[in-house]
Amino acid sequence: MATHVITGAGSGIGEAVARQLLERGDELYLFARDAGRAKQLERHFPGARTLVADLDDPDRISWALSHQTLPERADSLLHIAGAVDLGPVGELTPKTWHHTLAVNLVSPAELTRLLLPQLRVARGHVVFVNSGAGLTAHPQWSAYAASKHGLKALADSLRGEEHTNGVRVTSVYPGRTATAMQAKVHQQEGKEYEPEKWIDPASVARTVLCALDLPRDAEIHDLTVRPGYSGR
Template identity: 40%
Template structure:
């Protein structure tokens, strides 16, 4: 990929609801390394000329070094991968806690560390896809809420630590978005997709972040449905 002069973006969760749209949108202007687990979805993305796919389980952190191999710079890193079942403290096993924290917090931290040399070389932008659960408690969802609080803290400290290298670090926190993960957690007839944010809107917001002029830095974006679901 080094022969091409287009900016390079790395997107995790590329086969998820938001990640797929983010990959497709960034591919219009970037060479995108799309990381996901679903083989069929990755195959569809690989049909886009500017997309290179990698089938990687983010819990296999030893593979992170290969993502940046042979690449001198990375302009954009989007952490869109997440798992988010609603589990309370009472019901969460140790395995549930470790799976969620590894995927939602540890993997983004270690992947960012693995790609820091390339991000610094590009004065790049790191986007953490957070959640409204990263700023307030969600009843019955201790595991997911704790992981998203931790992810926002990770982003805030990374921003300070990498300021000298001019890396921009952004937490983009969408509200309820029409994704398979949200549908799985919905209860029957109460799911109304037209009320929710579309994944393409999240992708457009990522583009706004990426295309921000070099003299400015967005740190946090709360992207909410036009009508707040909690008030309906």
């Protein structure tokens, strides 16, 4: 039985990944921003354990985890939580920049640092669920794209640093996916949200599991996933 540590399991892609891993009998440690959210996750994913830390405050993550029991080994650390706020550079405030970078980049870096000992023990796998915005930046997307470009750099550097320790690192770049975040994006764009046009979160989850389940003689560095024609 493998042990996975997951952020963002409360909805969307993270929820789909956690569900698929739990259904096959793996052990889960799910991050929650507070105790109330942790109880919700425990009810939603029977048997899963929770860790409480606010990804919007990366300076306090180490302190928060020092008061909790971490797994002795981690077969994977799955960074799936994210935050997005659109707007032109001329209007984005430092508050928006700090929040976006904290959740999407600084906290993943800090969680990786804190869990590297457990990942090294297991010769585990770090998966960063990035975004198409991590490869191309469009107008109105500067803060989010900057955080995701930074996440790609984090993954690429980590991969080179941890290769000799047997830790694998994969970045997954989904296109638009039918999640609550996507509904928020459409609202910010002033567009009608039609979830059937976009990728099902379960399809992205299967992509993540594909990378995790690859035999040890190979490693997927980057996976790009885009909406296909469903015929609906």
